[in-house]
Amino acid sequence: xxxxxxxxxxxxxxxxxxxxxxxxxxxxxxxxxxxxxxxxxxxxxxxxxxxxxxxxxxxxxxxxxxxxxxxxxxxxxxxxxxxxxxxxxxxxxxxxxxxxxxxxxxxxxxxxxxxxxxxxxxxxxxxxxxxxx
Amino acid sequence: xxxxxxxxxxxxxxxxxxxxxxxxxxxxxxxxxxxxxxxxxxxxxxxxxxxxxxxxxxxxxxxxxxxxxxxxxxxxxxxxxxxxxxxxxxxxxxxxxxxxxxxxxxxxxxxxxxxxxxxxxxxxxxxxxxxxx
Numbered sequence: 341x342x343x344x345x346x347x348x349x350x351x352x353x354x355x356x357x358x359x360x361x362x363x364x365x366x367x368x369x370x371x372x373x374x375x376x377x378x379x380x381x382x383x384x385x386x387x388x389x390x391x392x393x394x395x396x397x398x399x400x401x402x403x404x405x406x407x408x409x410x411x412x413x414x415x416x417x418x419x420x421x422x423x424x425x426x427x428x429x430x431x432x433x434x435x436x437x438x439x440x441x442x443x444x445x446x447x448x449x450x451x452x453x454x455x456x457x458x459x460x461x462x463x464x465x466x467x468x469x470x471x472x473x
Numbered sequence: 474x475x476x477x478x479x480x481x482x483x484x485x486x487x488x489x490x491x492x493x494x495x496x497x498x499x500x501x502x503x504x505x506x507x508x509x510x511x512x513x514x515x516x517x518x519x520x521x522x523x524x525x526x527x528x529x530x531x532x533x534x535x536x537x538x539x540x541x542x543x544x545x546x547x548x549x550x551x552x553x554x555x556x557x558x559x560x561x562x563x564x565x566x567x568x569x570x571x572x573x574x575x576x577x578x579x580x581x582x583x584x585x586x587x588x589x590x591x592x593x594x595x596x597x598x599x600x601x602x603x604x605x606x
Contacts, residue, residue, distance in 0.1 A: 341528050341588065343474040343557045374548075378556060380537040383546035390548075393559055395474050404513040413516035413571070415507075415523075415592035423511060424476045424590045426526055428561055438546070455474065457557045459548035 343426075345455035346381070347374035347441065349394055351448045356396060356420045359449040369434065370448030372456055374441030381459070382438035390443060392429045393458035394450050396420035430462050476559075478588035479514070480507035480574065482527055484581045489529060489553045492582040502567065503581030505589055507574030514592070515571035523576060525562045526591035527583050529553035563595050 351370035353359040360368070372392060374382060399420040406412045406419060414422040431445035443459075484503035486492040493501070505525060507515060532553040539545045539552060547555040564578035576592075 341476040341478070341530070341590070343476055343559070345474070346556055378537065381546040381548040381555070383538055383549075384544050385546060385549050387549065391561070393557075393561070397474070404511065405516055411517050413514040413518060415514040416516075416518050416520065416594055418593050418596075422514070422591060423479055424526075426476070426559060426591050428524070428526070428593070430596070457474070458555060458559050460551050460561070461549055463551075463563070 343395065343457045345375070345395070345457060346378040347372055347456040349392060349448065349450045349454050349456050351450050351452045353449070353451055355398065356449070356451045359451070361449070367446060368448050370445050370450065372443040372445060372459070374456070376441065379439065379441040382441060385436050385438045387461055388433050389462045390431055390433055390445070391460040391462045392431055392445070392450070392456060393460065394427050394429065395455045395457050396425035396427050396451065397455060398451060399425035401425060426457065476528065476590045478508070478528070478590060479511040480505055480589040482525060482581065482583045482587050482589050484583050484585045486582070486584055488531065489582070489584045492584070500579060501581050503578050503583065505576040505578060505592070507589070509574065512572065512574040515574060518569050518571045520594055521566050522595045523564055523566055523578070524593040524595045525564055525578070525583070525589060526593065527560050527562065528588040528590055529558035529560050529584065530588060531584060532558035534558060559590065
């Protein structure tokens with residue numbers, strides 16, 4: 341199953357080990373740039389949060405247990421190191437320019453230059469009382 | 474970027490259009506079966522919720538705007554139809570047998586037989602007050 345990058349995310353982190361363990365724990369700003377062929381997918385974008393699905397292209401895909409704890413499988417964690425390094429980070433949207441394919445985000449935890457494979461409207465609450473999704 | 478299936482999810486829904494728009498809106502039960510080479514990734518699994526990352530293999534990858542609303546890009550939604558049909562569903566865990574690679578889940582919204590590409594510990598609260606992730 342082939343994933344094509346739809347864009348790239350730029351962050352202050354050279355590697356994921358420099359990033360906060362989850363983006364919301366920090367307040368790092370970053371930018372998603374969507375490639376021209378996919379920009380139409382942002383039509384009508386007006387969300388204040390977005391789920392960024394990105395590919396941890398420098399992650400070790402051979403690991404099945406955590407480096408720091410061999411008794412915990414990678415599927416019990418959100419570590420980028422896993423057979424398919426598809427990562428999901430929910431960020432706050434600081435500004436959006438859909439026509440330019442550009443989202444400025446707060447709460448990023450990606451390595452700089454990581455390929456973006458998807459953007460989604462977040463499920464805005466885990467209390468299951470929201471009707472917008 | 475190549476995704477290998479790590480397993481398969483079995484649900485009551487032949488297509489995603491039969492499924493609730495988000496799994497948590499329904500109470501359908503399903504089963505994830507992790508393939509033998511990846512079962513070690515479930516070592517120590519004891520979560521009561523899990524994020525299932527799955528591949529909507531029957532989705533239309535050519536769509537950039539919603540079928541039901543051409544003024545909304547796919548990146549403003551969670552529709553399975555999108556350039557990379559990577560979907561993320563957070564489910565409740567009814568029972569888990571890590572050695573057998575089997576998770577019985579509540580709140581599924583996948584089409585039956587969809588490939589699973591990843592399993593993750595959910596971020597358990599969007600109030601950002603949880604310290605477990």
